[in-house]
Amino acid sequence: MDEDEFRLTVNGAERSVTCEPDTPLLDVLRHDLGLAGPRFGCGMGLCGACFVLIEGRARSSCDLPVSAAGGPIITVEGLPASGRLHPVQQAFIDEQAAQCGYCTSGMVITAVALLRDHPSPTEQEVREALDGNLCRCGAHGRIVRAVLKAAGQDTAGQSR
């Protein structure tokens, strides 16, 4: 099979990889570029574990050929700025919004994209935005609280 060279902008850095054009972006990020944040869950874009930001939008990287990945790519590794976690990342820690955490990076990416477009979402809007991200451990309530907290909203009424 023929390999091509692809130039990508990942977390602000120019990267070059040589691979077949149909190689999934996720595979390039994990194996060629050594990023562990985007995770393999299903390979069909159905679970959200592999979500990355492409031009500011959250999308699955497991079913996106590297040849079609135009625009700057940001993974959870690229979210912290000036040595500080992104507010969404910090809110996930503050709210202890995980159990196993395998799906967490995909959730964080979805939340960052949501808050970029809708800085003050309602709870229902947060849930709808996260509907493409699956969580098997049942940490949904905490994750929704974390996203609302990152949006600067009150999270009273939590169970504790």
Added chain:
Amino acid sequence: MPASSPPLAGSLAANPVLARWLDFSRDGEVTIRSGKVEFGQGIWTALAQVAAEELQVALARVRVAPVSTSTSPDEGFTAGSRSVQDSGSALRQACALARDLLLAAAAARLEVSPAALTMTDGQIRTAAGPTGLSYWSLDAAGILDRPAGAPVPARPPGEWSVAGRSAPRLDIPDKVTGRPRFLHDLVLPDMAYGRVVRPPAVAAELSELPDPGLSREAVLVRDGSFLGVVAPTDRAALRAARQVARAARWRVTQSLPDPRDLRGFLLAAPSETLTVLDRPAGDAAGLVTRTLTAEFTRPFLAHASMAPSCAIARWDGGSVTVWSHSQGIFALRGAIAAGLGLEVGQVTVHHVEGAGAYGHNGADDVAMDAVLLARAAGGRAVRVLWTREDEMCWAPLGSAMLARLSAGLDAGGRIVTWRQDVWSNGFIGRPGSGGEPRLLPLAHLAGGRPMSPAPDGPPTGAMGSTRNAVPGYDIPGMHVTRHRLLDMPVRTSSLRSLGAHLNVFAIESFMDELAAAAGADPVEFRLAHLTDPRARQVLTEAARMAGWDTRGRRDGTGYGAGVARYKGDAGYCAAVAEVEADTDIRVRRLWLAVDVGRVINPDGVINQVEGGAVQSASWTLREQVRFDRDRITSAAWDSYPILRFTEVPEVMVRIVDTSGEAETGAGELAQGPVAGAIGNAVADAVGVRVRDLPLTREQVARAIEEN
């Protein structure tokens, strides 16, 4: 040990040497070793809190060592919600003993009485001030290289400063920043990548394998019907595996039951019948004026972990080292050795965290896949990742079940007799169970035999399919029977709470049916049959949280309650569900009250109960493994849907304070009571009892039609 000595706590009895549990070899740090593994349940944080409390050091000084068969205490499986009991109590005693031994050594060195010394964050002091001695300046390794002696008093919970308070989980910062932490992220030097090619049906034999035309970099592994490939990259391995799958020819035997008639399958398959409890009602039996009977079923359920199973193996001459996210690395070591005819000492298994696990999933099987494929890779490490389809179709499943209940009421509406018969495949199919390795690829090797039907443990109300089949209510006559299937067309093993999910769903649904027959409020009816004060307390509290007595009556909205003591002897949980039934069945809110005795990490308990409640709601409302006569067909998330963010209920959890009671686990408490509460709320909302899970719109429509 003299017979008069009190028993050693938890797993300390089987692993008495103190140095096995903790050391001070890193300056300023305490390393603790547990045989219990982390898979997102937060156990390491709780264990670190226990150690910090007894050793009187800051939590940040405690490091939990990775679990390995070469260094960790053997604590069996991380299962059954027993980690705090087994490992927490052992660590508490080991750390208390270590603290006293090290203080005594310091006292001898200083020629003072141990009572004159105090401990502050590892530094040893007298009333006059620091002594210059600390845990790290004494010969801790030498002092702790001894078996645990008679227990010493642990710190009283009233004086706890680290344990008993919510502590942030140690693992979450890595997980929000994408730092490598999972086995799936581990890259060993010179590592190769393997993929397996599973048969196209549960029962299939490889009949022919024409040349798949692999590139030179890929190596084909073939042994009987076990097929796999090894290549320098995962991409190349995946490509080669697809080529092999296209080329392979199989002889398929239809082996699965009729998916439209699970009840018929469960009742018709040969089974082993054992009595779990036989307590005749005696004279009271004559008081029965009315008898009710009902059957409840659930389908096969999948673990459906977020990550497909993964493992790495590397051979070194005749020995093999395995990296695995198994819940039982010691049993896995034994099973690998038994499967290949090796000595146990030739196999080492290191645990590395995987995605959330809810029982016996594919972790052990993929470890054996990696061991087999690594034999073809010289001394190179080989990493094997299952596909999503492998995970959904080849990991063991939670068994389909049928519970037939009948109960006799007296003229006053009290339950006098209860009979419960449970049909199910076994739940105890982990590696080594019943003396068999029970690793999937072994059955596919040349000369390999199909796995025997899964065992189910001793026939008690605490184990296997009859877990929680003995109601916790005060009923004079009870008869509980287990029918374990002796055919296993669909491979089953341990899934969170084992039989408790269906048994409590059945018992709690039936309690509402009996309450209706007796003309009583469901919560009042339960309380009238419940003398255990802790069970009464959680039920009363959940009802109070939900506003049970003042709940509204709106068309299409229903409320239901459920309560159980997990395993009959562990933690208590009561749940109230609010359900809306219109075009779909939705659980809006769940209120849960739990009593897990003394609590190490309150937020950890709440997180586990919330998660258990959501997962149980998903099982109860949505989930069923689909199959045809050849194979499992629910191979992806679109054919095995689980609850999504817009569908999960809001969950309120309260811990009832019973800090004088021994601690119990929290991870499986909610599975049964939540199912029961939802079932009752659906019946309340639609006016018809639905006894077959999942409670989908279709099942509800069918129940209404049949009514």
